[in-house]
Amino acid sequence: MEGKINIPRGTYDILPQQSYKWHWLKDQFHLLANKYGFQEIVTPIFEAYQLFERGVGKDTDIIEKEMYRFVDRKGRSLALRPEGTASVVRSYIENHMHKDGNLTKLYYLGPMFRYDRPQKGRYRQFYQYGIELLGSKSPYYDAEVISFADHFLRNLGLKKYRLELNSIGCADCSPNYDKALIEYYQGYKPQLCNDCLKRIDSNPKRLLDCKVENCKTISHKAPSMIDYLDDDCRQDFESVCKFLDQMNVSYTVNPRIVRGLDYYNKTAFEFINTGLKTQNALLGGGRYDTLVSMLGGPDTPAIGLAGGFERLIDAMEAENLFMGSYPKPTLYFITVGEEAKNSCAKICSLFRKNDINVEFDFERNSSIKAQLKSAVKANADYALIMGEDEAHQNTINLKNLNTSEQRVISLTEIPENITELLF
Numbered sequence: 001m002e003g004k005i006n007i008p009r010g011t012y013d014i015l016p017q018q019s020y021k022w023h024w025l026k027d028q029f030h031l032l033a034n035k036y037g038f039q040e041i042v043t044p045i046f047e048a049y050q051l052f053e054r055g056v057g058k059d060t061d062i063i064e065k066e067m068y069r070f071v072d073r074k075g076r077s078l079a080l081r082p083e084g085t086a087s088v089v090r091s092y093i094e095n096h097m098h099k100d101g102n103l104t105k106l107y108y109l110g111p112m113f114r115y116d117r118p119q120k121g122r123y124r125q126f127y128q129y130g131i132e133l134l135g136s137k138s139p140y141y142d143a144e145v146i147s148f149a150d151h152f153l154r155n156l157g158l159k160k161y162r163l164e165l166n167s168i169g170c171a172d173c174s175p176n177y178d179k180a181l182i183e184y185y186q187g188y189k190p191q192l193c194n195d196c197l198k199r200i201d202s203n204p205k206r207l208l209d210c211k212v213e214n215c216k217t218i219s220h221k222a223p224s225m226i227d228y229l230d231d232d233c234r235q236d237f238e239s240v241c242k243f244l245d246q247m248n249v250s251y252t253v254n255p256r257i258v259r260g261l262d263y264y265n266k267t268a269f270e271f272i273n274t275g276l277k278t279q280n281a282l283l284g285g286g287r288y289d290t291l292v293s294m295l296g297g298p299d300t301p302a303i304g305l306a307g308g309f310e311r312l313i314d315a316m317e318a319e320n321l322f323m324g325s326y327p328k329p330t331l332y333f334i335t336v337g338e339e340a341k342n343s344c345a346k347i348c349s350l351f352r353k354n355d356i357n358v359e360f361d362f363e364r365n366s367s368i369k370a371q372l373k374s375a376v377k378a379n380a381d382y383a384l385i386m387g388e389d390e391a392h393q394n395t396i397n398l399k400n401l402n403t404s405e406q407r408v409i410s411l412t413e414i415p416e417n418i419t420e421l422l423f
């Protein structure tokens with residue numbers, strides 16, 4: 001006998017005790033996204049590797065260390081998607097969505113894959129929800145996307161979170177800031193982690209993003225991007241803040257929010273779970289005005305966000321919030337003897353065809369008392385009890401498990417609408 005096979009590291013099963021919560025959360029997201037005028041897009045779980053290399057950026061952790069990359073039987077280089085935006089933009093270009101000249105508002109839900117060191121809140125397969133708004137550079141939409149996120153979290157009942165906002169400038173003003181950062185960090189080189197040493201040359205803003213304690217402390221006194229914004233970026237940043245005020249969304253400006261991916265410019269934001277110290281980013285996003293053209297499409301400004309379901313569920317559990325309810329049967333069949341079971345097959349099927357949730361364990365041979373206990377445990381509304389006597393008389397006992405009322409139903413004449421028997 002060969003040994004048992006375990007689940008891959010960094011992944012998890014969603015068991016029935018949890019899966020109903022996922023259903024409920026997905027429904028909440030679908031509903032609100034539709035309310036804001038976003039339509040669902042579903043893209044493949046794997047894409048050409050180059051899409052992410054070009055879209056996410058070569059010098060990012062995702063590309064350097066975290067990709068699930070593979071070659072298919074025909075030698076194509078493919079990758080499991082590490083995030084959703086690059087795929088959405090690929091599809092936007094490929095399906096000529098810019099053609100009608102209108103805004104394109106899309107949302108997605110699905111698994112993403114990153115080969116990272118697993119810990120609570122960080123998995124190798126995780127489930128993201130996201131929205132993307134393409135076709136406008138107006139800061140109004142930055143605020144709209146951010147206020148959508150705030151609305152979503154608030155709808156779920158979450159209270160322990162904070163919005164952190166920054167602008168990371170544009171291709172014109174950001175190089176000056178990079179220079180200032182490089183200068184600042186020169187003196188700290190001996191104290192930086194190896195990754196940060198590399199980042200000084202390749203992607204200095206990422207120095208602000210490092211999670212190593214020492215590097216974090218050094219970043220506190222680093223120059224702030226806000227002081228380096230050019231007029232256009234500054235005005236846009238001020239407008240985003242103004243619209244957020246109008247929308248009654250509170251925020252704090254955090255000049256260290258840079259986001260890990262290359263494609264961002266101007267607005268960058270994160271919603272932070274204030275109840276946690278690590279893996280506390282509930283969701284994040286920002287503007288990416290150059291990504292569409294970088295991937296071969298027309299110049300199209302855009303803004304979006306993405307968040308993970310796992311961290312959302314953890315946050316909701318920590319705040320004891322409602323996430324739908326475990327599905328329960330309306331009717332629970334209790335049978336004793338073969339004859340009773342066989343007689344119940346028909347009526348059970350009729351109830352199900354009339355949309356009534358039924359639990360019927362054909363293998364069960366225990367006492368009526370034991371089965372009644374199971375019916376109560378399953379939270380059923382009614383028990384339908386057929387022992388040997390009832391089977392002979394062609395009747396069944398209906399017991400209302402909430403009121404304990406009981407009555408005998410004759411099965412010789414089942415009404416056309418079988419649900420009448422219940423109410």
Ligand code: AMP
Pocket residue numbers: 083114116121122123124125126127128260281282283284285306307308309310311
């Ligand atoms: P990112 O694309 O890295 O900005 O991530 C956006 C959001 O996705 C984060 O705020 C998390 O909620 C979630 N997320 C990212 N990476 C992981 C991961 N490895 N495991 C679980 N959730 C993740």
